[in-house]
Amino acid sequence: MNAKSTQLIAQWIRPQVRALSAYHVPEVGNLIKLDAMENPYTWPTPLVDAWLEVLRNVSLNRYPDPQARDLKARLRTTLQIPQDMDIMLGNGSDELIQIIAMAVAAPGRVVLSPEPSFSMYRMISAFAGLEFVGVPLNANDYSLDMPAMREAIIQRRPAVVFLSHPNNPTGNLFDEQQVCELIEISPGLVVVDEAYNAFADSTVMPRLAQYDNLLVLRTLSKMGLAGLRMGVLAGSPAWLNELDKIRLPYNISVLTQASAEFALRHYDVLEAQAAKLRDNREQLLAALRVLGTMSKCGGDVQEPPLNGITVYPSRANFILFRVPAGHARRIFESIKAQGVLIKSMHGASALLADCLRVTVGTPEENQAFLKALEHAL
Template sequence: MTSTNSTVQTLIRGIIRDDVQALSAYHVPDASGFLKLDAMENPYRLPAEIQQKLAQRMAQVDLNRYPVPSYAGLKTALSQHFGVPAEYDVVLGNGSDELIAILSIACARPGAKVLAPIPGFVMYAMSAKLSGLEFVGIPLNADLTLDTPAMLAAIREHRPAITYLAYPNNPTGTLFDEAEMEEIIRAVGDSGIVVVDEAYQPFAQRTFMSRLPEFPNLVVMRTVSKLGLAGVRLGYMSAASELLQEFDKVRPPYNVNVLTEAAVLCLLENAEVFEQQAADLRAQRQQLSIQLAALRGVTVYPSSANFLLVKFTDSEGKAGQSPSFADQVFTKLVERKILVKNVGKMHDLLHSCLRITVSTAEENTVLLKALQQILE
């Protein structure tokens, strides 16, 4: 056994890239038995009537056949429902993660760079590194808004092939200023693409999708995950047709499975259910924000997403160093079978912060009662 392990380690050192060996795998904690408020999921299950419609539709799927690789029907339905401009197409992915990987692969010329504000979605940097691209992160301002002068300076210096702007941003929930984003898109010009990631658009109700014709270098990316379909894993992006054709060349031909395709087509016919759920969660976000901010030592940052970034300070008004006060709160929530996301180590701006998914009124009440007990 020792000899086998030694051989495997030799293989790894010899064939696996050094930067890959240095990485840690993306960790998803086991949430069995927990109140799950860590992954920005829609907490609502499908109504019984729609469950029956979905079951009937899924039963008719030919599982023995590959998907039709053009996905024409699904793309048309997505475009019509989500306001993709006329004459603009979409490219589909197995969630936004695959779309980000597609962009990275397509743009991975020697010396190419990826630029994004930080803290931001971790997959921008990870996908860039896995594709051999250099990632350049520009810290947000202390109030978690864009440092636009720093972004513009970085664009002049690095001429990034890809610039990401999450609208709103994860993990902060910030809805960046639209005029500042326009300035960044224009500054990049024809030297790169600007990807506006609208994963949380149902909760922000703001979009750049309708503005695609204004900016030849603009890519708008979305997912159906936050709308309430995280389990089906479907993302889509739109841009100028010539750009999409290049990105489509590196997309695996059968990357969206037939069950996902059938499920999304069925559920889009009942889209008003998800729109009402999003409206309910927007109302719960406002209520939860007010209730959390009323707790001792709690600061709630403005959010346009379906989560809240919350900072915790101790009785003396200190966030603490290591472990931070938020680390202690996180541990005590876990003891009470409540799982939130501890983002304190992601970036200095997030020190002593937890990211909390907005859920139903009932689940939000459970969280609030637990926090009251912990903070007392």
């Protein structure tokens, strides 16, 4: 970069933005991809053919329906969004998080979330010019530290609290009574982000009518449509009416609207895939726990776990596990060198020291991962 650009950037790009690193997405090549909570299953050929037939009739020369009425109607029934609540769509739920942040952003305003959690809450807050307050989860089981959450909410009066439920990257579901208490004591919005709902059997969606400050965020990404970018925000018409002013009018393309609607008409296929992934998760959890008690690595390390891996329970489509202290990078690289890409969480937060996260794949992919992990240990 030449000196002039450097000077102009320093002059005009906000310091909060310059201090950020762009969201990093690694090169995948031929690796088995178990790093991003994607659904590994594709559609049967007749379904792909029927979808392509739908696309044939989409009018690319026209702007999309800015309200995506047909798609919203289908989402309402499929996701069981209450009749008196509104729906807002985003280009992925990331975009909806960004819209919420932009709507509340003002000097001195705070966004709060337990940590570790979905990294975009912190990142989007930073680029929206909001102060982000991360309240550490309990170190032993990643449950909510309620005294700390209560104090932070009362003291800092956040404009928005984000709760990832189940939580990424820890995989656990928070206690619903505690979530309700946080909604009750919060002076601002509480966004319960149910990105992993399909794997959790738990939702606060029916509580929308109960709480004036609750919004529920969903995505179709984890259900097998990550490439489509379809996020869904449900909440009272009063809130969504305000947020909708910030949404760019044509944020959901004609291709996305037609494809999502088609996919929802065949939701049974996606649900069957999610059910398979829940089974695969239980098998992978069991195998990891066996491996955890058997592995030999770490004999020279004084910090627990001394003799293996610690596996955390999961209600999502990924599993967090901790390897012997000081070995995370080596084990991650070894697994990668054996052809499987997972995600190293080591360094992302003090509570994630020595932690790796693996997305649940097909039984074959999970076997390849387990074999690579066993070899790496």
